[in-house]
Amino acid sequence: MPHVKPVEYDDASPEVKAVYDDIKASRKISWINNFWKTLASHPPTLKRTWEALRDVMRPGALDVKTKEMLFLAVSVANNCEYCIASHMASARAHGMSEAELGELMAVISMAAQTNRFAQGYQPALDPQFKPKGG
Amino acid sequence: MPHVKPVEYDDASPEVKAVYDDIKASRKISWINNFWKTLASHPPTLKRTWEALRDVMRPGALDVKTKEMLFLAVSVANNCEYCIASHMASARAHGMSEAELGELMAVISMAAQTNRFAQGYQPALDPQFKPKGG
Amino acid sequence: MPHVKPVEYDDASPEVKAVYDDIKASRKISWINNFWKTLASHPPTLKRTWEALRDVMRPGALDVKTKEMLFLAVSVANNCEYCIASHMASARAHGMSEAELGELMAVISMAAQTNRFAQGYQPALDPQFKPKGG
Amino acid sequence: MPHVKPVEYDDASPEVKAVYDDIKASRKISWINNFWKTLASHPPTLKRTWEALRDVMRPGALDVKTKEMLFLAVSVANNCEYCIASHMASARAHGMSEAELGELMAVISMAAQTNRFAQGYQPALDPQFKPKGG
Amino acid sequence: MPHVKPVEYDDASPEVKAVYDDIKASRKISWINNFWKTLASHPPTLKRTWEALRDVMRPGALDVKTKEMLFLAVSVANNCEYCIASHMASARAHGMSEAELGELMAVISMAAQTNRFAQGYQPALDPQFKPKGG
Amino acid sequence: MPHVKPVEYDDASPEVKAVYDDIKASRKISWINNFWKTLASHPPTLKRTWEALRDVMRPGALDVKTKEMLFLAVSVANNCEYCIASHMASARAHGMSEAELGELMAVISMAAQTNRFAQGYQPALDPQFKPKGG
Incomplete structure (x- = not known):
């Protein structure tokens, strides 16, 4: 159970609705998951977080599947149940195979x-590994 | 400074030397990094850990660059300085570009x-994200 | 479900009852929450932890609402569900508004x-940030 | 030593310079700390992170000193040395007294x-602490 | 609910069955707990992890009860609910008393x-505590 | 370098000196380590923390060596460098052998x-591991 009241689409302010609409359009889906509905309890947080996540997770030098697997790996390391479940679903939706999941979990562990x-x-840090930016 | 005395190749027991030789052969390198030299203070730990790491990091369903990036992501999430430095070097050696590093760090954060x-x-966990194994 | 049997007031030893009475008196409440009932499985831990918590959370240079918000922030960082729930309730009871909660969560994240x-x-650490105690 | 080359003001692209100028103007300071110089190795990350941080740390329902203390508390919980040093300096610059620091550390611990x-x-979660959003 | 389908004994491949049989024989039990059934979704991970765990947890310089208490302590520090429950059961089965559990929890906290x-x-690190391996 | 000025014995208030004297007497040592000198920047924290630590680390159902090894295990899990160094020294001083350290590290990992x-x-949690306190 969440610690704030989730904001449903029909009850949302125009500002929140605009974010919800962008989530649906960007992800080509017709529903909003509970993560965003709880963030909507503080509209500037919803807008800032969604726009940052959307931009970070776009295909770039890394493809979306790899990004989702990295996101999942960090979520496991941070022990975030909701995040593991949502990014497990997302990584699979972007093509992660069960064999890839097995290897991902083996690397994390x-x-x-x-x-x-x-x-x-x-x-002691070996000289061969010395950071390059110094 | 390490909490145990690192074991140098010339001082190593045959058991430890065999692991060191396998590290060099598997990685096609001529030196052993300090991580393994400290693990050699407890030979069964050295052997078990090296063999597991070697097998997990082999190319499989995921390629080595992706595995190194996942390893790096987890090491950042766990705040392990030595591990970040060594796997940063390793990921770059396996082809991670600076643009990929930038996106990796953005995803982690x-x-x-x-x-x-x-x-x-x-x-609350959305029904759409319900685990598949239940 | 807890890993030890919670100790109810009526079953408590005089030593545990004295702590329970002090909790009720200090917090001006008539019930004991499950956290303390599980700690009561080891009476010296119950007494030591309650007395430390009571003293630390007293108004001092910082007021109680600020202390509860700091406690909540650390509990979120540590991912402690019970602690988040109990200190969310406590911070709200001490006056944390929903807008303050929104900003608190934004700062934590x-x-x-x-x-x-x-x-x-x-x-590298900038000279301007060098610790003052050195 | 950093893992990427810090970007100095004079070597910065116009895009990075614009962020540096905004940091200086917003904070009324004449220098850029190393955190931002390393983020500048990936300009979209620099811009996104600075703008989010600037907006989150503005005075709102919570004042800046309280926000800096919350930031410091989370940085201690996450064991981030650079972040502890920089936000310790910042919290003190915004008025945190040594007595307040002492109580802050006591609450964190x-x-x-x-x-x-x-x-x-x-x-078990007490019914009295049940989340309000359910 | 697990994120992969647990592998039951009767549905297991010979490779997985061999590990299950070794778990039963080593632990002198007649059932396989869900941890291993989920790891069996990736057979090389199951085999590698079980063999490592079996060898690490054998009596050696430390007895099994002490090892189980250390395992439990780390699992509490890492906030792993399943691990806490399973190693709490295992530590008790190997002789951990309720008084020992109370002191264990007090030390962890x-x-x-x-x-x-x-x-x-x-x-600053006191010279008296300087690592011995340097 | 510490973030507060360490309090040396000769500069200490009577309240702080009394704690320092108790540390020396309880541990049969003639010096105070820097951990306590930084805590002395907030005298009630020094007194409360020392008295709790002293009582928790006394021999009880568990002997001191086992308690120090548990303390070390948690400090490694929490990645606290100072704590690892000080409790490594303390565990060795209380009799932890190098073989025991090797097994301790293997269990932690x-x-x-x-x-x-x-x-x-x-x-899913196996019914066999269900907590006993429910």
Whole structure:
């Protein structure tokens, strides 16, 4: 159950409706998911977050499937149930196969494991890995 | 500075040397990075972790560049400095462009942001996103 | 469902009852929430944690509403559902408006986003931000 | 050391310079901190992130000092060293006293402690704390 | 509800069945818990993860009860509900008393609290604590 | 470098000195580490935190070595560098062998790995693991 009242399309202000309409048009879908309906409790947050997400998730140097898989990986690392479910659906809708999901989960979990070793043992950074921007 | 003494190749037991040799052969490199040298303080951990990582990071349904980018994304989400540096280097070595890095970072940060909204507002899971395994 | 049996007031030892009575008196309420009832499975933990929380959350240099909003922000960052629900209720009871909640959530999510950029790109610390205690 | 080359003002494209100028004007300062210089390696990320941050951190229902303290609290919870240093400086510049910092840190750490109890014992959610949006 | 279809014993491939049989034999139990049934959606992950877990959790320098308590502590720190429930059961099955659980939870929460103080205040590392591996 | 000025013994108020004296007496040491010197910037936090830590870390149902290993495990999971260094030293001082450290790190990393699988795949909780407190 959400901590704020979700805003349904018919009850939305014109400002919120405009965002909802853009979500539907951009995603070629006819419904608004609950994430956006709760964000609509604070309209400037809804508008800012939607526009940023829409622009970030557009195809660019990376294709949409790869972006959705990265989004899913971070959502698993952050343990966000809603986000895992919604981006699991989205990654599959953009072509992620079950074999790709299996490998994605294996990479996430391997990273979790080696991250802890590095954080626990704290190896010195090898000169070969020195950041390039310094 | 590491919390255990890194094991150099010349001081390594045959068991550890065999893993070091496999790292060099698999990666076609002539040096061992400090991560493995600290894991070598506990040889069964070194062997188990290297073999698992080697197998998980092989090309499969996902190519190596994509796997390295996923590994990097999780390492950023987990805030592991050593891991970010080593997998940043590795992802670039496997072809990640600066434009792809820019989009990768944008996706990670967008996910961090929307994850917090979902965790804070706790929208109900839409029936459309219901897990497929139930 | 909790992992230990919650201790109800009527079943409580005198030691636990004394803490429950102090919770009721300090908060001017007539019931004990489940968080404390599970902590009561280990009475020294109950007493120590309640007394620390009570003292930390007292009005001081910061007022109670601000403290509750900080508590809520950390609970969202830590993804603790029970804590989010209980401190959402408490922050509202101490006067947090829906507009303030909207801005609170926007700040939390913005921080999550910029934190990841800083952790991923690792900008050098500007001399202007150097800690004051060194 | 950063993982991308920071973009200095004199080397910046007009698009990046425009953001830098807005940062200086909005904050009434004459320098750009390294966070933004690393984000400038990907100009759309720089522009999007700065504009969002600028709007979120404006005085609104919450004043700037409170917003900076919330930002600092989340940065501590996320363990982001650069973010802690920069927002510590900023919160102090907006009037956070040392006594307020002491209470802020006490609240953050108290929340970290009780969050873990709730996540470990998993008390049932009391009906009194049921979310309002359901 | 899981995001992949759990693989039941009777529907399993010989490769998966062999792992299931090893789980039953190693743990002297007659059932397979859902964690492994979901991992079986990607057989190499199932086999690799089970064999690693089985070897790591064997009695060695540390006994099994201590290992299960460490596993539980990390699972609470990572906020993994399924893992907390399964390793709570396992730690109790290996002899963890309710008093030990109480002290375990107190240590976890104390560490969470002091971790945040150290991450927020960033005390310089005392020479007495300098890592031994440098 | 710390964000507050560490309080040296000779500059301390009587209230802070009393805590420092108790730290020295309880630990049978002649120096105060920087963690406490930064907490002394807010004396009630110093006193409250020290007394809680002292009581939690006393031998009880669990011995001190086990408690220090649990504290270290949580500090690695939370990625707290200072805490890892100080509790690594403390666990070794209380008898943790290098073999035990190796197994401790293996358990932490295994838990990190399986935690992510459980959080990503979200297996249903088996009835056999149902919490006992419900």
